[in-house]
Amino acid sequence: MYQGVRCREYTAMTDTVANRKRVAKLLERVEAEIRVGVFDYAKTFPNSRNAQRFAQPDAVVSQESGPEASADQPTMREFSDTWFAENAPLWKSSYQTKVTDILSKHVVPQFGDRKVGDIQKSEILQYRAELAKVNRDTGKALSASRINQILNVTKQILEEAADRFDFNTPFQGIKPMRIGRSQVDPFSLEEVQRFLDAAPPEWRGYFLVRFFTGMRTSEIDGLKWDCVDFDRREILVQSARVQGEETTTKTDGSTRTIQMSDVVYRALMEEREAMRQRPETHRSRYVFSTRYGYPIAYRNVNNRVWYPTLKKAGLKRRNPYQTRHTAATLWLAAGESPEWIARQMGHSNTKMLFTVYSRYVPNLTRQDGSAIDQLLRMRLQGGTVDSSREVEHEG
Incomplete structure (x- = not known):
């Protein structure tokens, strides 16, 4: 920063550790000279386009917003269109949809007709406060997470505009709203059994796999048969279905291999056999699909199966993501290794x-996934997980 202006200068040096140190020393010298008032821009950066702007040592370059400063700048509406078009090819379609929604519902209505360089920090703070208020029509307020998403898109647009049109971004010093920890409300093993007993028979396998693998909704809805290795007893998570479209997993770390417990292995074997019994036109490459072979829609599953089954089983209302939390806490209760559990969940460490699960962590000693099998055999004998057919077969 020099005379209220953010300046960027570039070198022709190769990006190496040694050269970074040289540039860092130069930056320290420049900042020191600015502090004591002896910095000469043209002398330090003689070939810079900024040198002419600071030709007079005592001149102050104004960055105040106004008609002259912003006359050649686009409006927020115009620049947001440019920014979106340039970045959209880098995003998943689901994220493109999310950003489009934020722009159309929030950013453009609020700032669309303003020149990008005219928007002030005070306006951003005021807008954040407005977003946090309870909506009179709905009676609800936006969550801190949603507000951060809206402001983050606004921030990215204005920071890019500030870099291109040489003004200070109004987001300097604005921190995101604090988000509380995710609500972890896992099922106990007895509750899992009650849920599976109450679930429609054609959906028991789906929910059993969710409860005992920790897969996300998008991951299990996008699971295909070629990613199920019965010989190695492994599930390869490498794709997902989001908003009706096949896409990659949430993060690079989410691509992983999940080891099947005995109950998951048997459930998937039954699903494969059930798929083979369908007419060929109703078979699907997806492990879980509708009776006609179409990919399942999570909203339909939630509203028509998940929540009604909770009610039928006499269980309190929870969102389906708790199946993932349930898998993690059951593995912890069984004494599996934290490193092994992290790999199953798709966490990098x-x-x-x-x-998230600190209060569910006992004395952990196991490391191979076998402890959960032992726990399930001890607790679920004769229930939904161990079907009568399997019990009879075992004598």
């Missing part, structure tokens, strides 16, 4: 595991 155990930090999130201990942060």
